[in-house]
Amino acid sequence: MNDETLVKCLYQNVVKDNLEIYRGIFTNTDRKTVTDPHWRKALKLYSELSDENKEILYKIIKQVQVDTASTLLGIFDGVVSISELADLDVKITVQGNAYAVNGDLQDLFLSLDEENR
Template sequence: MIEQFIEGLYKNIVEGNMKLYKQFFLYDPNEEGTIEYWKNAIAFYDKLDDKDKEILFSIIKSTIVDTVSNVLAVLDGHEDIDRINVQVKLNGQENDSELQDAFLAYVEDLDE
């Protein structure tokens, strides 16, 4: 159960958002409705060579992975948020506070 959940998180959040970010950087910054933030981001991206573009996407991916990992640490009870006790069950089953570890192991296996 945990493996399915972790794989789903990775595919939906990490891979899904990486696709979105890559698409965002291909937009025409002059397209109507493009907000100033993305106009600036696209202008920055367009100045990068291919190697630096790869580095940028690596940084974005690491940031997404770290963020998911930190949220899972909260859900596992490893990180406190104003002394709120969080208990997460997957399909009614306890997860033994191993979501963060399972997620990081999944990511590590993919990177090998």
């Protein structure tokens, strides 16, 4: 597996698939059956939005997913620092094969996001 394949898989699962999960939750969940107070409020808010504002909400959710994944990949690449982990040396293991992170994952991920806008 190369960096591009890894990034494409992450983007598909973290951004695209999870966004569809949120769409399903918001459109298919009966608010009366939800016991978590946070989700009850979120579903109530969603039900009061216009269709246009629902799409804006999905864009916000997608941007949060992209920003979070990008930050993590930046940490793995060594371009975003965590003061407690200044000398972080990351290797990713896929199916038993370890890959050293070369500093390109965040850029590849953000480029893929630009292509998907």
